[in-house]
Amino acid sequence: MEKVLLVDDEKEFLETMAERMGARDMNVTTTTSPKEALKKAQEESYDAVILDLMMPEMDGLETLKELKKKNPDLQVILLTGHATVQKGVEAMKLGATDLLEKPADLKILTEKIKKAHTKKMVLVQKQAEEKVRQILAEKGW
Amino acid sequence: MNRQSDAEIETGLRFFGKMTASISHEIKNVMAIINESAGLLEDYSLMAQKGMPVDPERLKVVSHRIANQIRRANGITTNLNSLAHSVDEFQKSVDMRETLALAVGLTGRFADMRSVTLDFHPPSDFPAVITSPFHLLNLIWRILDFAMDASGTGKKVGLTFEAGPTSVKIRFTGIEALTNEPSTIFPTATESALLHMLGAAIHQDAKKGEINLVLPKDVRQQAAAES
Numbered sequence: 001m002e003k004v005l006l007v008d009d010e011k012e013f014l015e016t017m018a019e020r021m022g023a024r025d026m027n028v029t030t031t032t033s034p035k036e037a038l039k040k041a042q043e044e045s046y047d048a049v050i051l052d053l054m055m056p057e058m059d060g061l062e063t064l065k066e067l068k069k070k071n072p073d074l075q076v077i078l079l080t081g082h083a084t085v086q087k088g089v090e091a092m093k094l095g096a097t098d099l100l101e102k103p104a105d106l107k108i109l110t111e112k113i114k115k116a117h118t119k120k121m122v123l124v125q126k127q128a129e130e131k132v133r134q135i136l137a138e139k140g141w
Numbered sequence: 142m143n144r145q146s147d148a149e150i151e152t153g154l155r156f157f158g159k160m161t162a163s164i165s166h167e168i169k170n171v172m173a174i175i176n177e178s179a180g181l182l183e184d185y186s187l188m189a190q191k192g193m194p195v196d197p198e199r200l201k202v203v204s205h206r207i208a209n210q211i212r213r214a215n216g217i218t219t220n221l222n223s224l225a226h227s228v229d230e231f232q233k234s235v236d237m238r239e240t241l242a243l244a245v246g247l248t249g250r251f252a253d254m255r256s257v258t259l260d261f262h263p264p265s266d267f268p269a270v271i272t273s274p275f276h277l278l279n280l281i282w283r284i285l286d287f288a289m290d291a292s293g294t295g296k297k298v299g300l301t302f303e304a305g306p307t308s309v310k311i312r313f314t315g316i317e318a319l320t321n322e323p324s325t326i327f328p329t330a331t332e333s334a335l336l337h338m339l340g341a342a343i344h345q346d347a348k349k350g351e352i353n354l355v356l357p358k359d360v361r362q363q364a365a366a367e368s
Contacts, residue, residue: 009253010170012206016177023184054166056256081169082162102169103176 002117003045006030007037007063008052008079017050020106026113034058038066041074048097048116050109053080053087061094068095073123075116079104149338152331156279157224163250164221171214178207220246227275232361235274237302237309238267244281245300248289252298257289260299260315268304271359272339280335284313284343284352287327293317311354320350327352 004026008014014030021028029044031037034057041049049067053060064076075097080087083101091099098112181203185195223243245261252259288298292315299314318324323345328336336343340360344353 010174012210013170013174013177016174016181016203016206020177020181020184023188054254056254059254079173081166102173104173106177106180 001025001027002047002113003027004029004113005037005040005044005046005049007034007049007055008032009055010052017106021110024110026110034060034063037063038070041067042070046074047120048075048077048113050077050079050113053078053091053099061090064091064094064096073120075119077109077112077116145334148331149334152334153275153279156282160224160247160282161221163247164217164224167217167250168214171210171217174210175207178203178210216246224278227278231273231275232271233274234269234271235277236267237270238263240274240277241281241300241302241311244278244285247278248282248285251286252289255289256296257292258297259285260297262299262301264302266304267302268309268358270309270356271361272356273360276335276338277356280332280339280341280354281311283332283335284354287324288313288316288352291316291318291324307358309356309358311356313352313354314350316350316352318350319345319347319352321347323347 002025004021006014006017006021006028007030008017009032011032014032018028018030029040029046031040034051034055037049037051051060051063051067055063058066060078060080064078067074067076072095076095078091078096078099079102080099081102083099088099097116100109100112182200185200185203189195220243223239224247227243241261241263245259248259285298285300292298295315295317297315299312301312301314303310303312327345328343332343335341339356341354341356344355345351346353
């Protein structure tokens with residue numbers, strides 16, 4: 001089951017999207033506050049964060065920067081009202097997994113979340129293998 | 142064309158571009174909600190086809206959500222339409238209540254992005270003013286833009302209106318950055334050019350943290366008096 005954090009200042013968008021994702025067997029947490037999103041991302045492990053680019057309090061790119069600072073492996077998909085090549089490049093440079101234009105197609109978004117989940121599983125496995133290698137090296141077995 | 146008129150054209154175009162870009166973002170947000178709501182109704186219908194129960198209250202919630210967003214979109218496009226028509230004439234009788242309400246409506250999203258509250262108190266008496274609606278909107282926006290950035294910890298900008306015998310005054314309040322001394326960075330050349338076009342003047346009241354925009358009731362008479 002994919003675990004997703006949805007961040008958008010539009011409450012009705014969050015509620016509707018969360019219900020639809022829930023019906024597709026995703027475990028969804030929502031917040032309208034980027035600051036709260038940073039807190040939740042530290043407390044829980046998410047397969048993907050879906051983040052609106054334009055929000056009060058803290059804009060999407062700033063939030064992305066902070067999220068990646070705390071967890072460089074976190075998969076973050078940005079949603080924007082106007083996707084340009086320039087924005088896409090800037091988002092990728094900051095470590096975003098993808099940039100989608102609103103209104104987003106839930107099928108496409110779901111596929112990207114599943115891919116992010118798979119990527120995370122691969123990373124977790126790699127980290128576990130690395131830990132085992134380190135232990136073996138320390139113990140000299 | 143001379144440099145001054147080029148600058149005036151550029152100012153107007155930049156204002157128009159900024160407002161229409163903001164409006165398009167708002168419309169996109171509305172469409173995103175309606176899109177997801179339509180998708181959710183489709184999900185419910187698939188559930189019903191598979192024989193799963195669907196709560197009629199949930200259907201009501203979604204349909205109300207769509208209706209609310211349509212109302213919201215209607216308000217946004219009405220503002221867009223009013224902005225578009227503000228360039229129909231550059232000297233006309235302007236309903237100040239409508240103009241100020243439009244300016245606040247257009248600035249709303251920018252205020253939300255900065256977590257600033259716009260507090261508009263329309264008085265009961267609103268005389269008509271003969272002026273350029275587009276340039277007036279542009280100037281009010283520029284003052285609000287400055288005021289929002291200078292609102293300090295209060296994060297609340299008030300807008301009120303007073304009428305005199307030959308002029309009207311629009312008061313912008315809650316500008317904390319002015320409480321020590323008047324700003325030397327405002328008005329800039331752009332605001333000054335707009336003030337000149339409108340025959341208007343700006344006064345900063347540092348003690349009260351206010352900017353007052355004084356407009357002649359008839360810009361044509363102002364221009365005639367000056368010539």
